[in-house]
Every structure is written in C-alpha cells, then in structure tokens.
Amino acid sequence: MSLTELSGTPTPEPSPAAGPPAQPTRRASPLGALLLRLHFYAGILVAPFLVVAALTGLAYTVAPQLDGALYGDQLTVGAHGDRPLPLADQIVAARAAHPAGSIATVVPGDDDRTTRVAFSLPELGEKVHTVYVDPYTGEVRGQLTTWFGSTPATTWLDDLHRNLHLGVVGRHYSELAASWLWVLALGGLVLWWRRRSASRSTARHLFVPNLSTARGVRRTRGWHATTGVWLVVGLLFLSVTGLTWSRYAGANFGAGLDALDARSPEISTSLTAGPTENGGGHQHGDAPADGVVDPAAFDRVLTAARTADLSGPVEMTPPQEPGAAWIVTQIDNTWPVAKDRVAVDPAGATITARSDFADWPLLAKLSGLGTQAHMGVLFGPVNQILLAALALGLLCVVVWGYRMWWQRRPTRADRRALAGTAPARGGVRGLPLWTALIGVPVAVAVGWAIPLLGLSLLAFLIVDVLVGAASRRRRPAATPVSPAPAGR
Structure with missing residues (x-):
C-alpha cells in the first residue's frame, strides 16, 4: 500500500537565500x-x-x-526402563475402554509417547475417536475426538x-x-x-x-x-x-x-496376482466382514515394517475389507522427514509393496514439505x-x-477528509501496446488458475471504471481565467 506521489507539477523556483534548489519531482511512468x-x-x-x-x-x-x-x-508418559507391552495387549485395553467402532489406525507409542488407537464411527465423519494407552502399563490415559491426528484444540485453531x-x-x-x-x-x-x-x-x-x-x-x-x-x-x-x-x-x-x-505415488494393497489395488476374494488378510481385527496381527505387521527399515513413529492402517494388505506409514514430519510406506501381508508378515519418499516426484516432495513448513512442524x-x-x-x-x-x-478546513x-x-x-499484448493474456491465465484473484481483480476494474465515469460527470466545466494585468 505504498502511496508514492504521482503528481508531476513542477515546484516553484527557490529564492537565492533559500539554499540549494530542491530536486524536481519525478513523474511516475504509466506502468508505475x-x-x-x-x-x-x-x-x-x-x-x-x-x-x-x-x-x-x-x-x-x-x-x-x-x-x-x-x-x-x-x-505423553513418564520415562520407563521397561520394554513396551505387545501392541495386542494395548489394543485390547483400548477396545475395553471404547467398545464401539472399528479400528481405523494405530500409532504405536515409544519413549515418552502414548499409543494412539483411533476408532472410526459413522457419526464422526472425517474425525475419529482416539484412545490413548500407556505403552508400558496398558493404562488408558484418556480419550479424545481427533481429526487426522490433531487434538480438539489444534483442530479448532x-x-x-x-x-x-x-x-x-x-x-x-x-x-x-x-x-x-x-x-x-x-x-x-x-x-x-x-x-x-x-x-x-x-x-x-x-x-x-x-x-x-x-x-x-x-x-x-x-x-x-x-x-x-x-x-x-x-x-x-x-x-x-x-x-x-x-x-x-x-x-x-x-x-x-x-x-x-x-x-505422491499410491501403494497397492492387493494380495492377489491381479493389478487391482484393493484386492479381494480368497487371499489372506485380517479384516473379516464384521470389521473386527485380530489384535495379534498388529504386532506381526509392526515387526515386518521395522524389519523393512521403517523407523521412528509410524501409523498402521488395517484393511477395511478382506483380501487386502495393511499399510504402515512413517509419520515423522520434522526435518529430515520420514514418509516411507509399506504394504504388509499379516499372514506371512511379508512386504507386498513399498513407496519411499526419496522416489516421489519433485513437485510431490515440495508440496508435502511446503505444507509441513506452513503448519509450523517441519523445523520444530x-x-x-x-x-x-x-x-x-x-x-x-x-x-x-x-x-x-x-x-x-x-487537512485544510475546506477539504477535510478521513x-x-x-x-x-x-x-x-x-x-x-506491447505491455497490453503480454499483460492481458498473462492476467487471464493467472485469473483462471487463481479464480478468486481473477474475479476480485475484475470487480476492482469495474468499480474503478464506474467511479471514474461518475467523477467525470460531477466535475464542473473549466472556467476561463483572464490573465493578470500587466505589471502585476
């Protein structure tokens, strides 16, 4: 909102006693x-x-x-010298605290973090009911309604x-x-x-x-x-x-x-020989029709993911239908980020597909990193x-x-304004002419790519034209002024 003066009116000649002459006002170019x-x-x-x-x-x-x-x-949990309990025991504790819903995701806890067991419920839409379990004692530390891992306060903000x-x-x-x-x-x-x-x-x-x-x-x-x-x-x-x-x-x-x-590339969850992503039919999988997952499968899948070098915090997603693989994804969004993913057949604890962040297209990497930086998590x-x-x-x-x-x-008495x-x-x-030949197509292209910019710019132009036309109609016709008498 710089308000550079556009007036090109020349300044009067200074008197000899007034010091060095003032610099003349520079008239702005049309583009400026x-x-x-x-x-x-x-x-x-x-x-x-x-x-x-x-x-x-x-x-x-x-x-x-x-x-x-x-x-x-x-x-969070306090420091423990013990090894974490099996995931199966933690999930049984979470299910006892919250019997309703199907397990959507599990984020195993380690060090000072609790295990997060998220249950999907139809009435919550995109949100899930998350139960927090102490990974060392199996104690349920609390329950919250979360959105893509965000707490209620973060979701509200x-x-x-x-x-x-x-x-x-x-x-x-x-x-x-x-x-x-x-x-x-x-x-x-x-x-x-x-x-x-x-x-x-x-x-x-x-x-x-x-x-x-x-x-x-x-x-x-x-x-x-x-x-x-x-x-x-x-x-x-x-x-x-x-x-x-x-x-x-x-x-x-x-x-x-x-x-x-x-x-970012998709990862196949098919356990069949065909190319379909979600698979089906007679293959293994641990997602029966009633949506209840065997808690012991989480330990097998986590062991397979760790063996495949997925270190740090991970999110485990069981299949939502029979005949599909589990997905385990690294969720460390701080630099250097870890976003590798594997598909796991829990029956044999084997990796059936893999997607590494290093292999993502450049634009996908930049988009993901930019999002995390915009959210304030990339560099802590x-x-x-x-x-x-x-x-x-x-x-x-x-x-x-x-x-x-x-x-x-x-500020003059006869021209005061707010x-x-x-x-x-x-x-x-x-x-x-060349600026119009280049500028107009560029403006149209940018307005198409960023629609709210294009529409609001068009609205600005229309309003400006209408205001200018109205001000010209209100402007009184110029009255000729007689020259000053000679000698004055």
Whole structure:
C-alpha cells in the first residue's frame, strides 16, 4: 500500500537565500502509476482478510505448546526402563475402554509417547475417536475426538485459520487472502525498488528506513516498505503453500499435478496376482466382514515394517475389507522427514509393496514439505518462531499502510477528509501496446488458475471504471481565467 506521489507539477523556483534548489519531482511512468494504483486498492480492500489470516495463523503457531498444556496426560508418559507391552495387549485395553467402532489406525507409542488407537464411527465423519494407552502399563490415559491426528484444540485453531468456523463459505476468506498476498508482496517490492533507484539511496538505506530525515508519511512509508522487503520471501511462501490446498486454486493445482503425474505415488494393497489395488476374494488378510481385527496381527505387521527399515513413529492402517494388505506409514514430519510406506501381508508378515519418499516426484516432495513448513512442524520450534515473526510483520505492514492512507488525508478546513485519495488514474492509457499484448493474456491465465484473484481483480476494474465515469460527470466545466494585468 505504498502511496508514492504521482503528481508531476513542477515546484516553484527557490529564492537565492533559500539554499540549494530542491530536486524536481519525478513523474511516475504509466506502468508505475498502474502498479501503484493496483497496490493501493488491493491493499485497502484485501488487507482486512490478511489481518484475520495473520491473527489466526499467529494463534496456530502455538498449537503444539497448547496441546502439551491441555492434553499432556493423554499424549505423553513418564520415562520407563521397561520394554513396551505387545501392541495386542494395548489394543485390547483400548477396545475395553471404547467398545464401539472399528479400528481405523494405530500409532504405536515409544519413549515418552502414548499409543494412539483411533476408532472410526459413522457419526464422526472425517474425525475419529482416539484412545490413548500407556505403552508400558496398558493404562488408558484418556480419550479424545481427533481429526487426522490433531487434538480438539489444534483442530479448532486450524478451522479458525482455514474457514473461521464457517465451513465451505468461510474458506473463501483465506483463499482470497492467499490469492492477493503474492501480488501485494511482489508489487510492493517493485515499487520499493523504483523509489530507491530514483532517490539514489545508500546501500544501508536499501533495507533500513532512513529515519534521520524522514518525517510523517515518509517515515511511515519507510517502515512499511523496508519491512515488506524483509518479509517478501516468507510472504510469497505462505501465499503459494496456502493456495495449494485452497478450494478453487487448490483444485487447479491438483489438476496440474495429475496432468504432470507428479502426485505422491499410491501403494497397492492387493494380495492377489491381479493389478487391482484393493484386492479381494480368497487371499489372506485380517479384516473379516464384521470389521473386527485380530489384535495379534498388529504386532506381526509392526515387526515386518521395522524389519523393512521403517523407523521412528509410524501409523498402521488395517484393511477395511478382506483380501487386502495393511499399510504402515512413517509419520515423522520434522526435518529430515520420514514418509516411507509399506504394504504388509499379516499372514506371512511379508512386504507386498513399498513407496519411499526419496522416489516421489519433485513437485510431490515440495508440496508435502511446503505444507509441513506452513503448519509450523517441519523445523520444530524454529519453524513456529519464523511463522510467528511473519504474522507479526505482516500485521505491522498492514497497519503502516493504513496509517499512510490516513496521514495523506486533506487537512485544510475546506477539504477535510478521513483518509487520503487514491493515486491518480491514467496509467493504462499511457502503456505501450506491447505491455497490453503480454499483460492481458498473462492476467487471464493467472485469473483462471487463481479464480478468486481473477474475479476480485475484475470487480476492482469495474468499480474503478464506474467511479471514474461518475467523477467525470460531477466535475464542473473549466472556467476561463483572464490573465493578470500587466505589471502585476
């Protein structure tokens, strides 16, 4: 929301006693004027969504510590010198505490972590009922309704950040914020560079605002611009990774991955000789029609997975129908991540299929790593601190942008206003033809890939044209002014 002056009115000649002549005001180029006007309007109108996203994202960065404070008894156990109990005994204890539902997943506990036994119930939808068991004593430490491994508190914060607890309708706010964030960041970077180049700033003031001479709106603009420059890489990262799982742009991103065959590879669970993934028929498997799984099968499957070098925390998923293999997946999302998967036939404890993270397509790797970094788990506490700093920095940039708008308001008695006026129009008319030939197709393509950006940009343009037409109709015709009498 940099409010660079566009006025090209020449300054009056200074008197001899007034010191060295002032530098003439530099008239903005048509492209710079257009970019400034776009940056201004987008900042004013989209900034509220960015504020909400930054505040809710800031809250989400403390989710791991909040989980520890609220659910420490369920998630962790004290140090033990004993070996963990067989998984079968832990699952029997979990089933005794919660007889309803079928086992969806099991995450074996080790060291100071409890074993998580998740039961699926039709009324819970995507959520599951998780029973936490002490792996050394078999004691049930608690039960929670979880969502993809997230506790109720983390799930609540995630929904707040993602959709403000408004469901599908609420997802539009976060997608709109992510859609414009990269535009504002890159546009602000270009405006900052043009202004710095024009003013021939020293190397030191390229990244630090010049507070020695700047006052008022210039000082605010200095803080706004330089802080934005420091944050630009992080803001671009948040925008891109946020869009990958948004509703509309995320769907287009997924379609692109499919077209490039760049998704994480599926792993076959078939125990038959045929190519079908889910298998069926007369083969082994431990998923009878009633959905009850033999608890002893978990120990056999875990032993097979450990023998196949799946170390660290893993998630075990029993088949939901007979004749299918079990899936064991590494779930260590901290760097270096471990996401290898194997399919296991529990009858013979043999590996029937394998998918290693090292073999994933590059885009699938980047997408997965970006998601974990966006959620603040890839680099642990350092990741959380960086995300919190980005959120606080973005809030400051927005506040300084609005402050500039207020500082540029007319203050004369006959022209008082609550805020400053928008940068002048006319940038589009002055653009060379080649910029339109390139810019329009690019804008259309980006608008198609990021629909909320395209629709909101079109709305901005329509409103701007209508406001401009209305202001021209209200403008009184110019009255000729007689020249001043000679000698005066």
